[in-house]
Amino acid sequence: MVNDKTLSAEEKDRSRRLEWFRKARFGMFVHWGLYSQLGRHEWVMNRERIPLEEYEPLADTWKPRPGCQREWARLAKQAGMRYMVMTTKHHEGFCLFDSKLTDYNAARRGPGRDLVAEYVEAARAEGLRVGFYYSLMDWHHPDGARCKTDEAARRRFVDYIHGQVRELCTNYGKVDIMWYDVAWPLDVEGWESAKMNAMVRQLQPDIIINNRSLLPEDFGTPEQHIRPEEEGRMWESCMTFNSSWGYAPADTDYKTPKQVVAMLRQVAAGGGNLLLNIGPAPDGSVPQPCIDTLMETGRWLEKYGPAIYDASDRFQQHWMFTGAFTAKGSRLYYHVFHWPGQELAIGGLRNRVRGVRLMNGWELGWRQTESRLVIFGLPDTPPDPIATVIEIDVEGAPVQKLGAGCVLLEGDTFIA
Numbered sequence: 118m119v120n121d122k123t124l125s126a127e128e129k130d131r132s133r134r135l136e137w138f139r140k141a142r143f144g145m146f147v148h149w150g151l152y153s154q155l156g157r158h159e160w161v162m163n164r165e166r167i168p169l170e171e172y173e174p175l176a177d178t179w180k181p182r183p184g185c186q187r188e189w190a191r192l193a194k195q196a197g198m199r200y201m202v203m204t205t206k207h208h209e210g211f212c213l214f215d216s217k218l219t220d221y222n223a224a225r226r227g228p229g230r231d232l233v234a235e236y237v238e239a240a241r242a243e244g245l246r247v248g249f250y251y252s253l254m255d256w257h258h259p260d261g262a263r264c265k266t267d268e269a270a271r272r273r274f275v276d277y278i279h280g281q282v283r284e285l286c287t288n289y290g291k292v293d294i295m296w297y298d299v300a301w302p303l304d305v306e307g308w309e310s311a312k313m314n315a316m317v318r319q320l321q322p323d324i325i326i327n328n329r330s331l332l333p334e335d336f337g338t339p340e341q342h343i344r345p346e347e348e349g350r351m352w353e354s355c356m357t358f359n360s361s362w363g364y365a366p367a368d369t370d371y372k373t374p375k376q377v378v379a380m381l382r383q384v385a386a387g388g389g390n391l392l393l394n395i396g397p398a399p400d401g402s403v404p405q406p407c408i409d410t411l412m413e414t415g416r417w418l419e420k421y422g423p424a425i426y427d428a429s430d431r432f433q434q435h436w437m438f439t440g441a442f443t444a445k446g447s448r449l450y451y452h453v454f455h456w457p458g459q460e461l462a463i464g465g466l467r468n469r470v471r472g473v474r475l476m477n478g479w480e481l482g483w484r485q486t487e488s489r490l491v492i493f494g495l496p497d498t499p500p501d502p503i504a505t506v507i508e509i510d511v512e513g514a515p516v517q518k519l520g521a522g523c524v525l526l527e528g529d530t531f532i533a
């Protein structure tokens with residue numbers, strides 16, 4: 118928690134609400150809806166211009182298997198994730214929750230059950246925090262597009278959206294994250310976002326809200342890239358596992374455990390979180406490659422967790438071929454993704470080194486000159502095929518600066 122007397126009451130409250138999130142680091146995003154039955158991306162209705170009459174019957178043919186959400190929550194837990202965010206309504210407009218405002222919803226149509234209630238129950242059973250993704254844009258509601266030019270339509274549509282947000286914040290107990298998406302076609306005044314979020318906070322005083330209702334609120338949401346946002350502001354990168362958010366069996370280009378761990382290293386170094394998506398099949402089963410990779414990631418985190426969860430101090434570092442750092446105080450964690458063999462050299466570390474060891478392993482030999490740290494006594498092959506972490510204790514706050522004795526390229530920049 119940031120403890121600064123100069124913070125306003127609002128900022129202090131934000132810092133209190135964000136406390137768990139700043140440490141969470143890793144969450145599971147779930148995109149699941151009628152589009153999962155078609156298996157060609159969650160934008161299929163829009164991209165293929167499927168007429169409403171043809172799309173709507175998908176609401177009756179969707180029969181998800183009971184209990185599948187328990188499987189996701191267990192998987193998330195085993196992967197080392199600490200929270201989940203599920204689509205309660207995507208752009209297609211179908212509600213996974215029992216809404217009094219439309220019968221285009223899971224309780225009244227094919228599934229015959231409130232899938233949001235089941236999700237909340239499943240996540241809570243595993244001790245995970247609960248987030249609701251909710252798309253403001255709605256391709257099904259008759260006023261969803263004309264609200265832009267017709268004031269009466271806007272009034273009806275905004276009442277509908279605010280009413281559903283109220284239902285989500287009232288009927289499911291404590292909600293940890295409100296994750297809005299796509300604000301087309303209105304602007305911040307049109308959506309009455311300030312009023313909507315004031316209602317959310319009144320109903321859920323501890324909730325954190327993302328920035329996609331066109332107000333900055335509590336955290337930023339870089340999508341499909343990992344980059345720290347403005348200094349001091351919390352952020353969460355959301356990433357797909359293949360290249361679609363919704364179930365897409367034709368796309369088998371899944372991220373590997375090494376790529377997931379590299380992403381975790383990168384968010385930790387920038388003080389952010391990774392929200393990694395799965396797109397379950399219509400029956401709720403998770404594609405096997407995602408299961409395998411998440412299990413591997415969980416095993417890796419069991420070994421190296423502190424280098425990710427607890428090491429989010431920002432310091433300037435240069436890219437290295439062999440690996441990259443995370444840091445906590447004067448402890449550096451060097452995550453080695455390309456194992457160099459018995460010796461590993463890191464340039465530009467400006468602090469006096471006090472000790473070097475393999476994380477969970479033995480002390481290593483090292484020698485240090487002004488611009489070069491050479492670590493020796495390493496095995497020929499990496500102890501961990503995904504990434505091996507080396508702990509380096511230094512004096513003072515870590516600084517890496519390639520300079521004296523090296524060729525410093527003009528405009529050479531630091532990276533996180």
Ligand code: GLC
Nearest residue numbers: 148159160298299340355362
């Ligand atoms: C985009 C897409 C959407 C996806 C979201 C996740 O805004 O429209 O399909 O849900 O990103 O961040």
